[in-house]
Amino acid sequence: MSEEFGVDLDEVFSVIDSSDVLVVRFHIIQNRLLVDFRTKMGVPPFLAVVPRAESVEDRFRAIKRLRPEFPFPEKVMSFAWPRSMPVLLASGVWQRLVDKMAQMGGHEALDMCGRVMEQLVTEERQEIAQAIRGAEHYQTLWERQRA
Numbered sequence: 395m396s397e398e399f400g401v402d403l404d405e406v407f408s409v410i411d412s413s414d415v416l417v418v419r420f421h422i423i424q425n426r427l428l429v430d431f432r433t434k435m436g437v438p439p440f441l442a443v444v445p446r447a448e449s450v451e452d453r454f455r456a457i458k459r460l461r462p463e464f465p466f467p468e469k470v471m472s473f474a475w476p477r478s479m480p481v482l483l484a485s486g487v488w489q490r491l492v493d494k495m496a497q498m499g500g501h502e503a504l505d506m507c508g509r510v511m512e513q514l515v516t517e518e519r520q521e522i523a524q525a526i527r528g529a530e531h532y533q534t535l536w537e538r539q540r541a
Contacts, residue, residue, distance in 0.1 A: 399485045400476045410490050413471035421476045423517045437463045438499035441510050479515045
């Protein structure tokens with residue numbers, strides 16, 4: 395376990411390197427990162443922010459809907475990321491994923507990675523702002539004073 399990042403980076407890198415389909419669960423945001431490294435002629439790898447699945451079966455069906463060119467994956471690997479998006483970047487985990495996407499899908503895959511990271515950073519900032527403001531699904535440590 396890497397004390398600095400709160401996860402076993404070697405294990406995370408191994409999951410990225412060995413998986414065809416991968417889901418990353420985040421601590422701060424509810425959405426997931428879906429990565430499908432599978433390719434074939436004319437069909438690049440896939441990377442997207444997707445809603446949380448209700449079950450494993452639901453996740454497999456969602457993958458099939460998003461990637462109808464491919465059969466159901468044999469398995470879907472997953473790991474939880476307990477830290478923020480900037481830490482995901484600093485740890486080298488995101489770069490490992492981007493490198494594999496680029497290897498499988500070239501420049502278009504790199505562009506997709508950039509767009510997805512922007513979306514993840516935006517969602518995380520919005521969630522943190524909601525927590526600070528005490529949005530409905532958060533409980534603040536203080537009450538707002540009414541004038």
